Amino acid sequence: MSKTARFPAPQDKAESEEGTLFAPRFDADGLLPVVVTSAKTGEVLMLAQMNAEALARTIETGEAHYWSRSRGRLWRKGEESGNSQRVVELRTDCDQDAIWLKVEMEGADAACHTGRRSCFYRAVPLKGAGDVALRFVDAERQFDPEAVYRHPGAAKGTLKSSE
Amino acid sequence: MSKTARFPAPQDKAESEEGTLFAPRFDADGLLPVVVTSAKTGEVLMLAQMNAEALARTIETGEAHYWSRSRGRLWRKGEESGNSQRVVELRTDCDQDAIWLKVEMEGADAACHTGRRSCFYRAVPLKGAGDVALRFVDAERQFDPEAVYRHPGAAKGTLKSSE
Numbered sequence: 011m012s013k014t015a016r017f018p019a020p021q022d023k024a025e026s027e028e029g030t031l032f033a034p035r036f037d038a039d040g041l042l043p044v045v046v047t048s049a050k051t052g053e054v055l056m057l058a059q060m061n062a063e064a065l066a067r068t069i070e071t072g073e074a075h076y077w078s079r080s081r082g083r084l085w086r087k088g089e090e091s092g093n094s095q096r097v098v099e100l101r102t103d104c105d106q107d108a109i110w111l112k113v114e115m116e117g118a119d120a121a122c123h124t125g126r127r128s129c130f131y132r133a134v135p136l137k138g139a140g141d142v143a144l145r146f147v148d149a150e151r152q153f154d155p156e157a158v159y160r161h162p163g164a165a166k167g168t169l170k171s172s173e
Numbered sequence: 174m175s176k177t178a179r180f181p182a183p184q185d186k187a188e189s190e191e192g193t194l195f196a197p198r199f200d201a202d203g204l205l206p207v208v209v210t211s212a213k214t215g216e217v218l219m220l221a222q223m224n225a226e227a228l229a230r231t232i233e234t235g236e237a238h239y240w241s242r243s244r245g246r247l248w249r250k251g252e253e254s255g256n257s258q259r260v261v262e263l264r265t266d267c268d269q270d271a272i273w274l275k276v277e278m279e280g281a282d283a284a285c286h287t288g289r290r291s292c293f294y295r296a297v298p299l300k301g302a303g304d305v306a307l308r309f310v311d312a313e314r315q316f317d318p319e320a321v322y323r324h325p326g327a328a329k330g331t332l333k334s335s336e
Contacts, residue, residue: 027287030306032297045208045217052215054208057271070300100299102307103292104285108220110293122267124190129266130273134195136263137233143193144265 016066020106027104035107036062041077042109046121048128049098049112053148055121056129060109072097074113091158093117120152123159127152179229183269190267198270199225204240205272209284211291212261212275216311218284219292223272235260237276254321256280281316288314288321 018033020026026033036042041059048055060068064075064084074087074095088094095113102109115121122129131149135142181196183189189196199205204222211218223231227238227247237250237258251257258276265272278284285292294312298305 030295030308032307043206043220045220047210047215047217052210054210054217054273057206057208057266069297072299072301097299100297101293101310102295102297103220104287104289104294108292109297110217124267126267129271130264131267132193132265134232134263134265134272136235136260138235144195145193147264 016062023105026106032102033106034062034065034102034109035105037107041079042107044076044109044111046074046095046111046113049114053128054130055113055115055127065109068097068111069100074111087121088117091117091120091123091153093120093153095121118153123155125151125153125155125158179225186268189269195265196269197225197228197265197272198268200270204242205270207239207272207274209237209258209274209276212277216291217293218276218278218290228272231260231274232263237274250284251280254280254283254286254316256283256316258284283315286318286322288316288318290315 018031020035021029021031021033025031034042040061042065044058044060046055046058047053058076059079060075061077061084064077067075074097076085076087078085086094094116096116097111097113099112100109120127122131126149128148131146132144133147134144181194183198184192184194184196188194189198197205203224205228207221207223209218209221210216221239222242223238224240224247227240230238237260239248239250241248249257257279259279260274260276262275263272283290285294289312291311294309295307296310297307
């Protein structure tokens, strides 16, 4: 079975943009980018990837599953950290090549493997703003990554983001 | 000059995740995915790509610039539609391979080339929800794409999303 056979093949532009058939357009690697936001606060928690199996399992179970490019395997968010994501709403975009997940965190309120609520905990200064260094925002740790991920690499950041 | 030479080379994991040096990690094509949200409502408006030049111009001008893969060129959001994006905040993620832009729309309140506020105007049903077809949500058009984009392909959706 082809990697994406569990979904209809991508349709022409008119159907893809204005139709009601969900026919996601996976990229050459069989992946779709997924924006994950908090259903509670609206903040962007992470940007991840899904292959067809991760997308199908997410739809079937209502629990977020992703494809880890660094580990080359499917993962259910929280399978190691205990901090999983219940899907409140799943949307696709105009040309059906991206996904937006609104989720509720279960466990610690932390989507990032560094222990923070969101992976986006640093702001980049805009010209004219005066500062030149990244500025930490909403960067309090909700858990200790060394305690949660028992293998030595975790706390040193050898895990790819978000798990 | 290399395509990414205007930014420092990516750092090791510890510095990349916990440091204050902005050293974005572009992919093999020299691109970064960019989540764009409304500073006003928090909703996800679009998912786009930036190359180093687009990122540098966005930081310098405070106006969102992207790389169009379909057209193979840099574009300032709104250069054709008139609906541009003023950047309120720019963030990077833990491993500095993604960007989150909070923007205010200028012109029509529509980030999507279909005339809608957001590109994510359809929800995918979760198993058990009863429905099987995509459901339109927040899908009112803010402008008529045929009137805004004067070339015949635009309204038929031959333009890539969001411009």
